[in-house]
Amino acid sequence: MVTKTYTVAFEGVTARQVEVQCTLAAGLPSFAVVGLPDKAVSEAKERVRAALETLAVALPSKKITINLSPADLPKEGSHFDLPIALALLAAIEVIPADMAEQTVALGELSLDGRLIQVSGALPAAMTAAAEGRTLLCPAISGPEAAWVGDCPVIGAADLGAVLRHFTGQALLEHATPGEVHQSTAATCLRDVRGQERAKRALEIAAAGRHHLLMIGTPGAGKSMLAERLPTILPPLSAAEALETSMIHSVAGLLKQGGISRTRPFRAPHHTASMAAMAGGGKGAKPGEMSLAHNGVLFMDEFPEFPRNVLETLRQPIETGQIMVARANAHTHYPCRFMLVAAANPCRCGYLTDPERACARVPKCGQDYMAKVSGPLMDRFDMRIEMPPVSYQDLTLPPSGDTSATIAQRVAAAWSIQSQRYQGIPAIRSNAECSGAILHECAAPDAEGAQLLHRVAEKMGLSARGYHRILRVARTIADLDHSAAVRLPHIAEAVSYRLTLSPDREIT
Structure with missing residues (x-):
């Protein structure tokens, strides 16, 4: 038997x-x-x-x-x-x-x-x-x-x-669902002093789920801004919470049986291996990219990551999933995350500081940022430079809106995008919009199209870079509650497209 x-x-x-x-x-x-x-x-x-x-x-x-x-x-x-x-x-x-x-x-x-x-x-x-x-x-x-x-x-x-x-001697009761964990962050964007433009860029990135690269001298507030990004993101929906929790369950990271409605925020160290980032090891466990699914992957000291780790990001950013290939199995994990990276402009960190710049300017910065390949750099929707903060700025009272106020604007932008892309399963946000749908919903007006044409010629934009400017402009228009993408939206989107070559400037 x-x-x-x-x-x-x-x-x-x-x-x-x-x-x-x-x-x-x-x-x-x-x-x-x-x-x-x-x-x-x-x-x-x-x-x-x-x-x-x-x-x-x-x-x-x-x-x-x-x-x-x-x-x-x-x-x-x-x-x-x-x-x-x-x-x-x-x-x-x-x-x-x-x-x-x-x-x-x-x-x-x-x-x-x-x-x-x-x-x-x-x-x-x-x-x-x-x-x-x-x-x-x-x-x-x-x-x-x-x-x-x-x-x-x-x-x-x-x-x-x-x-x-x-055997019927003492029946066990059915288990009940655990608690829903909702973190109450004690941090706020108002804590960041003297970086109003960077805070605006962070709001736009959150509103459209755009990938963001921040370049600035040490102490400019790059990590401080990134750590406050979860405070302006809407909570996970029920479907997203279940999908994210399944990944964390396989990785053994769920706490006391509860499910979190807070979006994941993963910040791996720059010495992380390719298996730690992409997944692998015993049992092909999910890596940091998958653990950040529906949330934020923050990579500080971006050029310090191993080159093979950085290049691993290229395909998952585009497809939203990663395949861990092994000899006896191919394991798929979802990884639709928002990538936020921070980098110093050069190895010493003071390339743009006139008082402390080294004697190797500009070669110092060119050699350092060359660790990040052009195709990977092109996948960032927004690239901004953060100037150093003076001590006078630190003595000023807090300025700008609170995280709660910004979160309301971000949630309103997400609601607009949810209605716009309803019925299109592959698209949830402006950052994922492409093809004919992008040209339909983000077509600029005549003045905006003329500016975008000049920018494309001056900056030598690739097709990917051209589309990413349109996506960011669409998000800015959503924050402005504008149905059309206009010249100011295009101009602001272009300003977040920092070029790393000193010989290319927009006039």
């Missing part, structure tokens, strides 16, 4: 259903796990054996075989412990086999039978809901999985509670 239960194997944020089969046969006593298991899955038999002994459940003196089907799908992780234990308990007729077949289980077993939290409960619950089964998981993972309302979720503290539930 073959008994069955179900679990999942993760391929990116997708949880594929795995059938766990158990059979007992005559022969020398043994316990084998087959079906392409990794080391952690192969060691599950020892944890299961010890956990059953704590419940005074003795294994029969037979040949025990556990098969994980489909057998050609790699099985990784310790969450296979609980389904293996369920299939075995059903095989020795301790629990009803039909109840085990209606269950998708995941959880790691300790030697004393406790169930330990594992990552991926949220995508596992979505798979269980699609198959019409109940999800059984550790109690601490229950609130996370319960966010999928179509799936009954049962959380258990230990294997003994699972056994009592299946």
Whole structure:
């Protein structure tokens, strides 16, 4: 007789259903796990054996075989412990086999039978809901999985509670969704002094989800501005929160089963490897690009990142997804993020400061910024220069609007774009608009078109650069509640297109 239960194997944020089969046969006593298991899955038999002994459940003196089907799908992780234990308990007729077949289980077993939290409960619950089964998981993972309302979720503290539930001695209650975490930031854009133009650029970037590059001397406030960007972004929608939480669930980053409505803000160090940024390592886990999905990826000291890491950004910025290619699998992760980068103008940082400029000007700056390739630089919608802030500016009272006020304007611009691109699944914001739709909704008036023509000739704009100016101009018009893109909108958009070659100036 073959008994069955179900679990999942993760391929990116997708949880594929795995059938766990158990059979007992005559022969020398043994316990084998087959079906392409990794080391952690192969060691599950020892944890299961010890956990059953704590419940005074003795294994029969037979040949025990556990098969994980489909057998050609790699099985990784310790969450296979609980389904293996369920299939075995059903095989020795301790629990009803039909109840085990209606269950998708995941959880790691300790030697004393406790169930330990594992990552991926949220995508596992979505798979269980699609198959019409109940999800059984550790109690601490229950609130996370319960966010999928179509799936009954049962959380258990230990294997003994699972056994009592299946035998009807003490039924476990269904888990309830965890708390919605909404961060209350103590920072505000008014804290930044003397950078009014940069704050305006940050508002435009947030309103259209444009990629932004800030270049300025050390201490100009680049990082300070970027850290306050989440305070002016609207919260995640319900669909975005679930999509983002699935990625964080696979990465094991969800806190206490709750789902956050705050947009992710990831700020990796400039020594991060390509696998850390793009994803990879054991199990092809998501990288910083995917963890910033629906949020902000802030890269400080941008030219200091390894060249291969920077070049990895080029395709995900355009496509909104990344494929982690390995010899035995290709894993896809979504990564539609807003890229904000900060850089010094040169290695010493004082290229534009007349009082502290080095003797290698301008070659110092040209060599330093040459670490960022032209195609990658062209993918920034906005490039601004931030001048140094004098100590007199720091003594002035706070100026400009608060983050709450700016957030209202940004939310209004997002609402306009949501209505404009309604029914177009690939486009959510002006930064993603392209082709005929862009030329239709962002066509400038006659004076604006004339200015844009001059700019294209003087700056030698590529087609990508030309379209990015139109997208930024469309966002500025949305903030201005203007249905048409006019000359002032084009002019301001062009001013945020900083050229890094000193021999090219717009006249």
